[in-house]
Amino acid sequence: MFTAQVKQTNPGWDKALLKLLPQLASRQIAVGFPKGRADLSQPHPGYEGGMSIIDGAAANEFGTERQPRRPFLHQSRDPLEKMFRQAQDSLATAAKKAIESGQSGKINLTPALAKIALNAEGIVKDTIINGSYKENAEKTIRRKQKGKPGIKTRPLIDSGDMHKYVTGVVREASQ
Numbered sequence: 001m002f003t004a005q006v007k008q009t010n011p012g013w014d015k016a017l018l019k020l021l022p023q024l025a026s027r028q029i030a031v032g033f034p035k036g037r038a039d040l041s042q043p044h045p046g047y048e049g050g051m052s053i054i055d056g057a058a059a060n061e062f063g064t065e066r067q068p069r070r071p072f073l074h075q076s077r078d079p080l081e082k083m084f085r086q087a088q089d090s091l092a093t094a095a096k097k098a099i100e101s102g103q104s105g106k107i108n109l110t111p112a113l114a115k116i117a118l119n120a121e122g123i124v125k126d127t128i129i130n131g132s133y134k135e136n137a138e139k140t141i142r143r144k145q146k147g148k149p150g151i152k153t154r155p156l157i158d159s160g161d162m163h164k165y166v167t168g169v170v171r172e173a174s175q
Contacts, residue, residue: 031080076123
């Protein structure tokens, strides 16, 4: 005859986990040119014809009659998905440790989400610089090299303003 004894080492873990879910469900990470920044939709001095940063980014992403498509956000998608999967695993591990130690009621996920948003911002900025795009037209190369002979020109990089304005933020999910 044998006997077994079961010892529950983590009672209430399921309730503790359920307390964390609203914190995650009420937040989202937005990267690119998130709404809410008035300066992004105002005419920008770095762009011709009073174009805004948002208009310039859209023209680059989708192309225009005069400009080829250079989809920096689309090209960011796979690296962003990979980073988000890794971040999801890290958040799950941190939540598990907090629950196991009885500290689940003290978890604030906002700093972790802010770090993920900053990483996402970096991925988009890196893609703007290092993505694979159709080369600039000769006219554009000459304009960019004016007064700087021999300088290497890159698509999507002129004044650097679009790159500078890429932002990763944590915000309420309803936005």
